[in-house]
Amino acid sequence: MARPVTLFTGQWADLPLEQLLDKVVEFGYDGVELACWGDHFDVSEAMKDPNYCKNRWEMIKKKGLGVWTISTHLVGQAVCDNIDLRHKSILPPQIWGNGDPEGVRKRAAEEVKNTARAAKRLAEAVGHEIRVVGFTGSSIWHLVYSFPPVTPEMIDAGYKDFADRWNPILDVFDEEGVKYGLEVHPTEIAFDIASAQSAVDALGGRKAFGFNYDPSHFGYQGVDYVEFIKKFGDRIYHVHMKDVYWSPVPKQAGVFGGHISFGDFRRYWDFRSLGRGNIDFEEIIRALNSIGYQGPLSVEWEDSGMDREHGAAEACEFVKALDFTPAAGAFDAAFARE
């Protein structure tokens, strides 16, 4: 209704985009949020080939779909992280290079700058603004519990590192007129409201930086995901619709996860297909209406217990039944209209 419902393609990167788009149409979506991995959206190609963005857009448009966002979660992660072997598996070879941490971080930063430039080119092809969303990484995530005692200075240093690395990137976003939305998430510089505020403060509040709102990373932690929208209303640059379950009773592995896998019955929480978790999307829609958010509702589908095609279809239906157009005026008045 009110807003396009898109599918984030990141969990489908094993499929070529063209094949995926046919499924997306069949599932009932209005468009896609393109992952910058797999063959979905290739930043290097977009830099090299002046027709790349136009061709991608033609392919999408031909299916009757739209696009408003591209996603750079994997490369973005490497910008601030303490790099180790885990990163090799999520980065393109040319960014991993020889794996020296500072080199990886710098190459990742350059790639995110190019992602802004590519977004601008895609925007020109599509004819409206394209936003970039993704991760930032963090040099201080491992200090998540304060023992041995963590000093305020150590935390401050982490935010300064973040600012030092991202300000030059955001300069390119400003040049291109593109906005960056961090998906607030564990392992990132921001993972709740308090740390999101610290991140905004570290950047001096510059407007190129905002958020890819995703409630699934807040609910199980005990973070007020509706308050997030109200507090950062003018920085909600994109929205992920993703559900998460947490148990009404305590379990064998809690929020920290017990070093066990998603889908294990001993866990306190797990991602779930939309409508089968605990997130109260009704309040989210009302809060998004209250801040005037008009962008896509992008389904990031993840459920370790369900067939993904079954899930992607039901999730689309769920979001379309939930979303609604805000009222034109207040209602009480109407009662007495004559």
Add this chain to the structure above:
Amino acid sequence: MARPVTLFTGQWADLPLEQLLDKVVEFGYDGVELACWGDHFDVSEAMKDPNYCKNRWEMIKKKGLGVWTISTHLVGQAVCDNIDLRHKSILPPQIWGNGDPEGVRKRAAEEVKNTARAAKRLAEAVGHEIRVVGFTGSSIWHLVYSFPPVTPEMIDAGYKDFADRWNPILDVFDEEGVKYGLEVHPTEIAFDIASAQSAVDALGGRKAFGFNYDPSHFGYQGVDYVEFIKKFGDRIYHVHMKDVYWSPVPKQAGVFGGHISFGDFRRYWDFRSLGRGNIDFEEIIRALNSIGYQGPLSVEWEDSGMDREHGAAEACEFVKALDFTPAAGAFDAAFARE
């Protein structure tokens, strides 16, 4: 009643033991759990001076108090940790040395072995078993959220490192006939039921290794702290009575803590004086009765909002009102006794 109520001296290490013991008596406790820092219990002295343990015990006995446990949280932490500057502030200079990580870990391991030896000496002075409790550190705590994707092999390597470092230590415990109780806690090799099981498995289930049960680290995570007692009934080597509050509604900083300090109103959870948090101690007492635990109930008092002397006194009263002697026989039968 049923069990001695002791005060863990770790949070009072700024006071000399003798001065603290007078307060302990005044607060109403039956004894102390001695921290191996401050001047409370000095492992090096216990190794050097054959009268040290006897003298400590005389001082305690003279006040009418008892002792059943010594605690090596700070040094134990360094055995498996990825060492950084935070550890300097919690370690004695001779263990920190020049701060080279592997050297620190090895010196810490030797100190924990000596702690077992010292516990044996103290036991001889006191005339009953003395247990050692504390931390272990962990080389994999920073992998607490699985992104970038963490492989099972990375987790397994962490448990293997733990076993490699602690098995030689536990050999000394076995030689001395002393038991080690890990306080299951974030930043340690075990922080919930699932990871505690993994730790036990990594050591092949050897009996020198068990737990210093402390519900305050489980409740806010969503871990079933009563189930912990039933599952590890024969490895509950010591018990901390410590309370924790978590909010009935979501907050700005969740379980991961938002990189903000204890006592900040934006937090979802915080430690609290006993009886003022959410832990259901009634169920804990009944579970401890069911496994036949007869050791001390040791108050680890921590509440960033309350004067500690006020708190230590009310906590002692709280535990004494709560604890009770189990029944001799079942009760229904009695109804019809004639």
Add this chain to the structure above:
Amino acid sequence: MARPVTLFTGQWADLPLEQLLDKVVEFGYDGVELACWGDHFDVSEAMKDPNYCKNRWEMIKKKGLGVWTISTHLVGQAVCDNIDLRHKSILPPQIWGNGDPEGVRKRAAEEVKNTARAAKRLAEAVGHEIRVVGFTGSSIWHLVYSFPPVTPEMIDAGYKDFADRWNPILDVFDEEGVKYGLEVHPTEIAFDIASAQSAVDALGGRKAFGFNYDPSHFGYQGVDYVEFIKKFGDRIYHVHMKDVYWSPVPKQAGVFGGHISFGDFRRYWDFRSLGRGNIDFEEIIRALNSIGYQGPLSVEWEDSGMDREHGAAEACEFVKALDFTPAAGAFDAAFARE
């Protein structure tokens, strides 16, 4: 299924009836509850023009819709109220007149009598009973919190005033064989179960007076809206299906509303589109079945955050999925039928 689902036209009085009826059909409803304002149902015309009711009915019937109820909330309100300028905006000019309070109340009372007469005429055109529902006003609503201390005599006087003003009106209802259903609601003589009982008692239990049941005014107050049905089973003359939300956590403005508008995020409660609030309609349907209520389920749609056309359509679908035919016999028996 079991019962017709109607739309109350009061919130749509800005649209001419004919235009509205087309929408009503499109939304999926079985009929309408006609507001006696806008051009929906004009009591004066019904009194003057002998064909008015027949013409209205023809218009409705032609669309394939039904009608069982007409509503006089606005004029009814003026019968007992302490009149002030607010009433001018909800009353027709001829009833407001010069605005002298007692004159307004008397003219309103005469109009409600005529509404009974008009209902009878409409019933003759339609071929089945038509009920009148609406408000009563109250001279004691402003005494809602008992400070400065309110005496029982002051309350009794309010109920006596109510009886004195409504008994003559109800005499006309009895003459015409029409029933009046008060919508129990804040600002009326009855706003919960206790005050509804007092209102019934004040009228000596006469049967012309009953209720237009609407759970949305009870739930947020903490009033047992299912109990209401069981207690007043033989006086449930009509049913409004209207949902309301109240917060699981306290807010800045509570039940009394903080003198702020509907739709403000600081409020504890707000009306919502059916199925998006807290009312448990399942229990309501079962209770209505238990008292044998066979009349319409009339959607009074109000949600200050949603486009009303979107809402009216989803509300109709919601009620139709919810409602069901009662069982013919008990079920356990069937198991063993042979």
Add this chain to the structure above:
Amino acid sequence: MARPVTLFTGQWADLPLEQLLDKVVEFGYDGVELACWGDHFDVSEAMKDPNYCKNRWEMIKKKGLGVWTISTHLVGQAVCDNIDLRHKSILPPQIWGNGDPEGVRKRAAEEVKNTARAAKRLAEAVGHEIRVVGFTGSSIWHLVYSFPPVTPEMIDAGYKDFADRWNPILDVFDEEGVKYGLEVHPTEIAFDIASAQSAVDALGGRKAFGFNYDPSHFGYQGVDYVEFIKKFGDRIYHVHMKDVYWSPVPKQAGVFGGHISFGDFRRYWDFRSLGRGNIDFEEIIRALNSIGYQGPLSVEWEDSGMDREHGAAEACEFVKALDFTPAAGAFDAAFARE
């Protein structure tokens, strides 16, 4: 999707099977669970007439339906029960005979043996395994509250009686290669997890005996119906989808039922049409997926307040929307697939 959705015909035994099958098709089901009463499935005929099973199957297949299970609740009940006049109304005349308790029990046992034989014949006609589900009765149900004091010996005697009577029956099931699923239920030898374990133990864990899982008998009692699946994962031989409501607040008649009928508003609990009670079917589906259950989801429809045809149709739709195919692999991995 993943599993066939069937209707248990026990509550429809007043209708001839052929007539019922047409309704079953119309309601949307994939098949039936055949009651061994009414004319639905006649064990005596199946023993006598070599074409009976083939004919039944032809009738079912012609409607496009399937069958996986036959049900012997009524006769099975008589095997262990203390027989009284209530049993006369649920048993065929030839099994009731002259009503002498031990004779009734023996004749019922023989009939259940024949039911295994008949299941085998039906399986041959259909071409896949047919399971038998039903009740067992119990000689100790009346000892449900331990006053006057019940001794462990009295309980043990009840389980021994159960084993003595059912082992010979299960020998026939083993001979025929058929499995028996007890519907764990009040009045049976097993009515919760603890008594189900006792029943399994009494039979030495033989595999011919398992369960017809039905959550509706557990939820209102306070029994963990999801844990049941995990604990008895390899003995879940069949699944009933049946919902039950229990009140969030205390009532006039509690779990023991106050000797009043289903459907009485004073009751704490009652069976309800699927989706209108309290059972969390989402967790059930996930638990069934985790144990690899591939059999039918059989709707046992019972709701004393609703028309059964309305209910059977909505229940089928509910189960089909709920059920889903499990995931092929874990999901986190997919995020980084390239």
Add this chain to the structure above:
Amino acid sequence: MARPVTLFTGQWADLPLEQLLDKVVEFGYDGVELACWGDHFDVSEAMKDPNYCKNRWEMIKKKGLGVWTISTHLVGQAVCDNIDLRHKSILPPQIWGNGDPEGVRKRAAEEVKNTARAAKRLAEAVGHEIRVVGFTGSSIWHLVYSFPPVTPEMIDAGYKDFADRWNPILDVFDEEGVKYGLEVHPTEIAFDIASAQSAVDALGGRKAFGFNYDPSHFGYQGVDYVEFIKKFGDRIYHVHMKDVYWSPVPKQAGVFGGHISFGDFRRYWDFRSLGRGNIDFEEIIRALNSIGYQGPLSVEWEDSGMDREHGAAEACEFVKALDFTPAAGAFDAAFARE
């Protein structure tokens, strides 16, 4: 304060009364409720020895204690029960006799008549009314779940049997001016509000019959124990203070108890020392105040996990801290008193 706090001696019948009374004083009670078993109160002696009651009273008075009630739970149970071997263990030999069921029931009935007579004699010695409380048994308890289908006639027959057996007993109570209070309890003719109403109705509402209110038998069943007081306000002849725990989460054995013992961790519910269960005694005290109950609050102490002497003392303290004198007048008025 407002009411005497007594200890019910039934669970202490292994101790001679004199020895028990010393403990009762030490625990802090104001008096005792005397069990008619052990040597506490012997009905036969009271009938034979004209000084028996006087002597008992002297013994109690000398300790500074009071008595208001005698209890005949064990013999009362046999009046309506289907007698089996369990009853032998709870009955005196002269009542059990040869164990023929009807003979046992008749002898039990005679003994309850004598209990009324003995109560009258004790009342004369003490100088105020003495009430008798206890059980009634039931011929229909085993029909607690309606399968095989139970007919209304079977239930009616059970209540008629109750009336036939108890009316002659209550005639003696009326002659002696003594009241009988049934402890509403599973296995009795009444076990919740609905069945209590049926019992009152079966006796035509005669006033000799009322209730020994005990919330512990209601809470875990889901029965509204505060409503019980309001509904039967004029029949609350005595009050037991007894607590019960039921789990916030489902367990392996539910309300029906899984044929396992009290104290087993798998149970959903268990009796607990006062203040350690779930009963909301605050609401009970307010309800008792509202009906003007002035009798004793009698602690029936039962907790299978706690030493009974520890428990009896803490229970007395709990009740004394809880109970309070009602207000003389309403409070709002006072605010403005001048």
Add this chain to the structure above:
Amino acid sequence: MARPVTLFTGQWADLPLEQLLDKVVEFGYDGVELACWGDHFDVSEAMKDPNYCKNRWEMIKKKGLGVWTISTHLVGQAVCDNIDLRHKSILPPQIWGNGDPEGVRKRAAEEVKNTARAAKRLAEAVGHEIRVVGFTGSSIWHLVYSFPPVTPEMIDAGYKDFADRWNPILDVFDEEGVKYGLEVHPTEIAFDIASAQSAVDALGGRKAFGFNYDPSHFGYQGVDYVEFIKKFGDRIYHVHMKDVYWSPVPKQAGVFGGHISFGDFRRYWDFRSLGRGNIDFEEIIRALNSIGYQGPLSVEWEDSGMDREHGAAEACEFVKALDFTPAAGAFDAAFARE
């Protein structure tokens, strides 16, 4: 401990102050909050008699008590109210005069000015600051539910009236250096957080005006009483400790009270003796500590079901057990202190 615990004398105005003070000592309080009615504190006398304040203070001091606050709820109420006969019963004759509304309001305003002057005189006698707390009345309370529709202009007019009447009064408070604390309460210009903010805004934020914080008026309404403290931390001029109960389940009369009396069982909410209601005082104490509130905790005792002397004593004990001294420093640090 940390703060004096006082008793507000308003509910005891039927007793002469001297007699009351003896009780206050016996109940265990540290001081009193003096009502400006009864003979407790007479503003006229304080204006006339230069020794009055000194004498009052001598009387209080002699009992070993303190005083920090005087209360003008009754006269304050008349300043903005729409005056009717209810006010006659709460006002001194000289302020009621002939009862003409505007005259009453003006005389009340003058009396509140004198109360500031009297507070200053009492402060000089006592030797520390004395604050005035009380009500303000409201000309718009009767508009509490917005039907007939209330316009923003009507609400604004109410706040303007409040400012016009209270600014001149507050000028006197400023002259005298005394602060006024409004008890936010239904029937006042402020009754929740939203309306309290409006009141502060209406006065331009002048510091002479703040709040007498009382959680009992917020909790049952659904207003966040802990948030109130944080939001208005620098305007919490005084604190009432008063408890209120609200039902976990809906009732016959909701928050609006059904025009029935306090103490009626049909009500959803009622005031209760401290510790017997629903207010979470633990969070209040922590919030008061966080804003550095050092003033008295003043018990306003009200419970329509309890004897007031019983209640006043238990309330004092409750508050003293609850209150605590804040921590000097954060606690985590202490763990590692050496």
